[in-house]
Amino acid sequence: MNILMVLCQRFPPDIRVEKEARALHKNGHTLYLLATNEGRDKKYADNTFFKIFRYHPNLEYLQQKKKQILFIDDQVVREISKIITKVKVDAIHVHDLPMVRSALKVAQKYNIPIIADLHENMPAAMQIYEHGDSWIDTVSHYLFDNYLRWRLYEKEVLKKVDHIIVVVPEAAERIIKYGIDKSKIHIVSNTEETGYFNNFVLDESIINAYKEYFVVSYIGGVDKHRGADTAIKAISYLKYRIPNIKLLLVGGKGPYAMKMKKLINDLKLNQQVEIISWQPFNKVSTYNYISDICLVPHNLYEHTDTTVPHKLFQYMLMKKPVIVSSCRPLKRIVNDTQSGLVFKANDEKDLARKIYRLYTCSELRSILGHNGYNAAKNEYNWSNDAKRLINIYNKLEKANDRAQGVRS
CATH class of the missing domain: 3.40.50.2000 (Glycogen Phosphorylase B;)
Known part of the structure; x- marks a missing residue:
């Protein structure tokens, strides 16, 4: 499958995105990634596992407020649409909640299945993230980062996606309370690959200092x-x-x-x-x-x-x-x-x-x-979580094959 991953931040680095891309690439999938460009990164780049498309976020005040209020980023919608016109995309894999509605808008237009990969409990996270000390920052945080708003948004979009990925069973329990079918929810945790640290040389100066x-x-x-x-x-x-x-x-x-x-x-x-x-x-x-x-x-x-x-x-x-x-x-x-x-x-x-x-x-x-x-x-090793991730795409491929068989 041709999989487009959508990330709401700069890449690299992101350990989870890299591990997932590596596992899917190894299993024969073709990966693309849409990420922000917050410096002088190349607009287009080839990573070992995927081709990267980058864009400079529009930081204009009204656009930012619109995004906060409506939970949709028009710029991201355009960027995803442009990629789809350039390459065949069989699935959209959205990393974290903020980008899901934007990706859904495109996915529904082109009838592309979408996977929401929730790295964390975003509604709860918004309540504890630091914000500015001014009264304007405080009011903005209260209005736009409101827990109930984020929960309602989360419930709405997760009911519309094809599959949901969470990192622990405790997160799955939370999502099920929205009335979402358990079969849509998959646990792909933040475990690590055996031997990953073997690739790094120890720093003797740090060892000697402590x-x-x-x-x-x-x-x-x-x-x-x-x-x-x-x-x-x-x-x-x-x-x-x-x-x-x-x-x-x-x-x-x-x-x-x-x-x-x-x-x-x-x-x-x-x-x-x-x-x-x-x-x-x-x-x-x-x-x-x-x-x-x-x-x-x-x-x-x-x-x-x-x-x-x-x-x-x-x-x-x-x-x-x-x-x-x-x-x-x-x-x-x-x-x-x-x-x-x-x-x-x-x-x-x-x-x-x-x-x-x-x-x-x-x-x-x-x-x-x-x-x-x-x-x-053994049990808590990335090899097991990678299999669960790959299984999601196996299900999508089978569903796609059945749909094509019906159409033919």
Whole structure:
């Protein structure tokens, strides 16, 4: 099949898009990708797995407001339509909720099946994303990022698409409540490929910089739902009990990272906590390598209770014991695989207790790390999720073959 993926941001990077494209390409499908051009990227480019079409988003104020109000981007509609006139498209695969209505408009016109790939619970996410501090920003956030508006929009468009992809069963449970047929909903999780980190060379300078420390790490954004604040506060209870402790928050940037730096200063943890700005992915394996414990300390929101990050499975593939918060998907996976400990979400004292428990028992750290590795190689491995993704397109191909047989 010729598959057009639609992404509402710049590409690269996007780990999930790359993994899906690689799996579909390997299975004989031809891939195209529509993404934004927010710099000087080439308008057209050939990736290993697909041909990329890029466009510069229209940032004119009225166009942006129209998009916010109507959940449709006229520019995206035009760009998808232009691609369809250039190449034969058998299916449209939309990444994340904001672009679904725009893609639907074209798909329905040309009678093309459409797949909505929901990386996260967008209605819930809109409630916790940071916005500007002015009264205009606050009013705009209340009106346009309103949870009920996004839920109604989500319910409407998901009933019209052919297939829906979510990352965890907890997200599927949420979508089923819209009255959507279970057979339309598929779980393709954020698991990783065995051996993926073997492609990266370890950075000796990073290894040497932290070799004297007991390293607890969190790798990823530090927005308020990620739990960086909970992790920092937990270290305040451990700074004297674990004299050589070092919490590394790798990937912190933006306004919320500045708030976390202030929290570190206020708690006098400058020697124990370090925020490291965004790092290229080839450095991530080294930070994983030097870690004694890896964290996913998500604070509890509806959003974090219905998703799972790639980093959990990356930690597991690196044989690292994990400590995660009690958000449902995290708790379920870690308890199922016996790969780490679970602390009560938003409870820094409980997180501190769990860190100290692993600090005092290297044997337990080793057992949990190996359990996680075995799970990430087997049940929680991308090879299984790739099969589920491919099966969706097998169903579409069979449906298309039947339709052609009827027409002939």
